[in-house]
Amino acid sequence: MRWEPVIGLEVHIQLLTQSKIFSGESTRYGAEPNMQACAVDIALPGVLPVMNKEAVRMAVKFGLAVGAQINHRSVFARKNYFYPDLPKGYQISQYELPIVSRGHIDIEYDGAIKTIGITRAHLEEDAGKSLHEDFHGLTGIDLNRAGTPLLEIVSEPDMRSAQEAVSYLKKLHALVRYLQICDGNMQEGSFRCDANVSVRPRGQTELGTRSELKNINSFRFVEKAIKFEIERQIDVLEGGGTVVQETRLYDPGKDETRSMRSKEEAHDYRYFPDPDLPPLEFDESFVKAVKQTLPELPDAKRDRFMSQYGLNAYDAGVLTTAREMADYYEEVVSASGADPKLVANWVTGELSGYLNKDNREIADSAVSSTALAGMIKRIADSTISGKIAKEVLDAMWNGEGDADAVIEKRGLKQITDMSAIEKVVDEVLAANPVQVEQHASGEQKVFGYFVGQVMKATSGKANPKQVNEILEKKLRS
Amino acid sequence: MNVSTGKGGFNQIHEYDSLPHSSNRSTKPEMALNRADVEKIAHLARLQVDEQEAKAFAASLSRILELIEQMNAVDTTGVTPMAHPQEAGLRLREDRVTEVNAREKFQRNAPATERDLYLVPKVIE
Numbered sequence: 001m002r003w004e005p006v007i008g009l010e011v012h013i014q015l016l017t018q019s020k021i022f023s024g025e026s027t028r029y030g031a032e033p034n035m036q037a038c039a040v041d042i043a044l045p046g047v048l049p050v051m052n053k054e055a056v057r058m059a060v061k062f063g064l065a066v067g068a069q070i071n072h073r074s075v076f077a078r079k080n081y082f083y084p085d086l087p088k089g090y091q092i093s094q095y096e097l098p099i100v101s102r103g104h105i106d107i108e109y110d111g112a113i114k115t116i117g118i119t120r121a122h123l124e125e126d127a128g129k130s131l132h133e134d135f136h137g138l139t140g141i142d143l144n145r146a147g148t149p150l151l152e153i154v155s156e157p158d159m160r161s162a163q164e165a166v167s168y169l170k171k172l173h174a175l176v177r178y179l180q181i182c183d184g185n186m187q188e189g190s191f192r193c194d195a196n197v198s199v200r201p202r203g204q205t206e207l208g209t210r211s212e213l214k215n216i217n218s219f220r221f222v223e224k225a226i227k228f229e230i231e232r233q234i235d236v237l238e239g240g241g242t243v244v245q246e247t248r249l250y251d252p253g254k255d256e257t258r259s260m261r262s263k264e265e266a267h268d269y270r271y272f273p274d275p276d277l278p279p280l281e282f283d284e285s286f287v288k289a290v291k292q293t294l295p296e297l298p299d300a301k302r303d304r305f306m307s308q309y310g311l312n313a314y315d316a317g318v319l320t321t322a323r324e325m326a327d328y329y330e331e332v333v334s335a336s337g338a339d340p341k342l343v344a345n346w347v348t349g350e351l352s353g354y355l356n357k358d359n360r361e362i363a364d365s366a367v368s369s370t371a372l373a374g375m376i377k378r379i380a381d382s383t384i385s386g387k388i389a390k391e392v393l394d395a396m397w398n399g400e401g402d403a404d405a406v407i408e409k410r411g412l413k414q415i416t417d418m419s420a421i422e423k424v425v426d427e428v429l430a431a432n433p434v435q436v437e438q439h440a441s442g443e444q445k446v447f448g449y450f451v452g453q454v455m456k457a458t459s460g461k462a463n464p465k466q467v468n469e470i471l472e473k474k475l476r477s
Numbered sequence: 478m479n480v481s482t483g484k485g486g487f488n489q490i491h492e493y494d495s496l497p498h499s500s501n502r503s504t505k506p507e508m509a510l511n512r513a514d515v516e517k518i519a520h521l522a523r524l525q526v527d528e529q530e531a532k533a534f535a536a537s538l539s540r541i542l543e544l545i546e547q548m549n550a551v552d553t554t555g556v557t558p559m560a561h562p563q564e565a566g567l568r569l570r571e572d573r574v575t576e577v578n579a580r581e582k583f584q585r586n587a588p589a590t591e592r593d594l595y596l597v598p599k600v601i602e
Contacts, residue, residue: 017572024575033593034584038576042583054572075560076567082523084597097560130600140594268521278565 001238002202005230006210007165007195008157011172012150013182014126014190015058021125021149022049022092029188037128037143043087048276055149056280058181059099059123060290062151065179065297066118068103070287074122076277080270084141085128093152095271098122099280105175106299107167116168117156124150151181157196157207162226166219169193170321174298178323186217193222197229199237208233209243213257216250225250229257301326309333309340318348325362328369335373338380346376350390354397366397375403387460388412415462418470421454424462425470428453439475447471509539 020027023040040047063070077095100121106113128143153172159165173191176182184191198210211233216225228250233243248257296304298320305316305326320326325347333343351372355365367375375392378384384392384407395406407413415421428450429436439446454467515534519526526534580593589596 019572019574024570024573026574026576034580034595035578035593036576037583038579039583044583050570051567052572053569056569080521084595084600131594132599135591135594135596137599138589138591138596139598139600140591141597142594270521273560275561278561278563278567281566 003199003230003234003237004202004204005160005162005226006157006198006200006207007159007162007226009155009159009165009169010194010196011153011155011169012126012192012194013153013176013184015055015149015151015181016183017052017054017058017149019052020147021052021055021123023147025147027148029190031144033140033142034144037146041087041147042143043089049092049274051277051280052149055123055151056099056282057290057293058149058179059121059151060282060287061179061181061294062121062153062176063100063103064287064291064294065175066100066103066105066121068100068118068121071097071099071101072282072284072287073097074099074280076123076274076280077271078274079124081268083127083130084139085130085143085146087128087143087146091125091127092274092277093124093271094122097279105168105171107164107171109164109167114158114164116158116164119154119156121151121153124152126150157198162223162230165195165226166223169219169222171298174321178295178298180295180323189217192217195222195226195229197226197233198243199230199233208237209245211243211245211257212247214247214249214260221250221252224252224255225257228255232257295323298323305329309344311341311344315344315348318352319344322362328362328365331369332373332376335370336376336380338373338376342379343376346372346389346393350393354393366399367393371396371402378403378407382414382416382463383407384412384414385460385464388414412461415458416466418466421458421462421466422470422474424454424457425450425467425474428457429474436475447475450475510535510542 014027015021017027019025020041023038025038025041026036028036040049060070062068074094075097076092078090079093079095080090082089098120101119103118103121104115105118106115108114126145126148128141128146131140131142133140155168159168173184176191177184182190186192193216195213195216196210197213198208200206200208211229213225213229216222229248236243244259247260249260250257302313302316302320305311305320306313309316311319318325319329329343329347332347333340336343351365351367354360354367355362358366360366372393375389375396378392379386379389391410392403392406392412395401395410396403400406400409432450432453435446435449439450450471451464451467454462454471455464512528512531512535515526515531515538518538519531519534584590584593584595587595
């Protein structure tokens with residue numbers, strides 16, 4: 001039997017607010033335990049939540065960016081369960097009436113565009129953290145994260161492979177960073193993903209029983225965990241068994257998922273509208289004001305890079321995945337005044353290589369956009385060749401100063417003096433009579449050998465174009 | 478987390494999902510709660526009830542559900558469900574940090590702390 005996987009993702013993004021969703025406590029990451037947990041966050045008796053306006057703006061911003069319905073009236077509900085890192089005994093979330101519903105994101109996979117529906121996005125508060133290391137048989141609780149604003153983004157079960165799920169996730173990741181509503185840091189838990197996975201016989205309309213995968217907080221793990229889970233479910237079904245609805249934890253060390261707990265308790269959350277919070281209401285002017293803050297979105301930027309700079313779809317895509325990268329590129333283009341394609345090659349090629357090697361984001365690049373523009377200018381005005389430029393960039397990356405300083409210090413200025421090049425060409429020809437003879441008898445490929453020898457003799461500094469011209473002239477005579 | 482997953486008749490009605498939005502509901506849930514239902518609700522709320530109390534709760538909770546059933550009989554077609562008894566909108570505050578650290582004060586109330594963490598009995602999922 002042919003099986004069809006069905007995947008839906010639930011993504012929690014931490015909103016980039018200064019303060020928490022319902023209190024004036026800081027959301028800064030990395031503070032000492034419980035330094036950022038105020039009376040509201042730790043649920044002391046008598047406290048009341050007061051909603052953060054910026055979190056509302058960010059949720060609306062997201063909704064607008066995915067073409068969703070913005071609900072001018074939404075309701076906060078209590079999701080009841082007991083766990084020590086949830087001080088109130090309930091999480092304030094949105095249930096029946098979320099702030100955002102019915103949007104979509106287009107993904108590209110295998111050259112085709114596919115629309116993935118977004119069921120809803122709702123505001124909620126994060127819980128604290130439990131530390132299970134040894135505290136004499138006790139558990140330590142850090143409530144710094146409790147009350148941090150989250151937007152939970154729930155997709156439709158529209159994805160049919162692990163790769164599609166990763167495409168969607170990457171697209172979403174890029175989008176929320178463009179919108180500057182989330183820093184997207186997966187290690188710090190700012191962008192967390194759960195996946196609902198089921199399989200069904202191809203052609204069947206109703207969905208199979210699904211499992212929910214947790215702990216898949218990297219793009220690679222998402223793909224591996226979903227792949228494993230699809231195979232596992234198919235094995236169960238083909239072995240005559242049934243898939244149990246449950247939560248499964250991905251173990252990256254073993255590359256497998258294992259049962260965590262029965263999902264049946266999900267029906268026991270006993271949601272009800274939170275009496276502490278009247279409905280969240282705003283009018284169209286609020287939405288309009290948010291709309292004005294929308295930046296150029298990744299797809300639009302990619303299309304513009306193709307038309308404005310003449311880039312191909314691949315380069316334009318790479319350069320617009322992150323907003324910071326796109327900004328960097330445009331800064332280099334404008335500061336260097338050089339061919340945008342040349343700039344694209346340097347940014348996506350050499351520079352990205354250095355960034356990857358040192359595991360740095362473009363924002364922390366050791367070579368600023370101004371510095372790279374300075375170097376590319378020297379290629380454009382023939383001070384250095386592209387080959388020498390690689391050496392210059394390496395020196396710049398290692399802190400030897402700007403392009404001009406490196407060129408000066410290392411004596412890398414290209415030799416464009418005709419007589420100087422001619423002299424070297426003469427020497428090369430004189431030293432290689434056999435090859436000169438071969439060339440004369442029609443062996444054109446020897447030409448490349450001469451070029452190589454001249455470049456070698458000048459440590460790569462001779463202007464290649466001039467070397468070619470002079471060689472041609474000399475060999476013809 | 479150890480939560481009972483037993484099924485009780487209460488499952489039919491406690492879900493917010495199944496709150497009626499209009500009166501044209503075809504199925505009428507069984508309203509009376511039995512002891513198992515009460516025990517389940519009590520467990521979810523981490524309340525300990527003895528047999529005597531369970532009986533009393535079953536009776537009084539059933540009366541509340543009867544009242545709800547009476548209200549369900551009213552035709553509410555076209556009426557927006559109310560989320561809050563007051564006609565108030567949510568007050569929003571500007572996104573500013575206004576709290577100052579009071580960890581020591583809070584932790585003086587805690588039964589046990591160590592290395593700035595609150596300590597609780599061991600929890601393992």
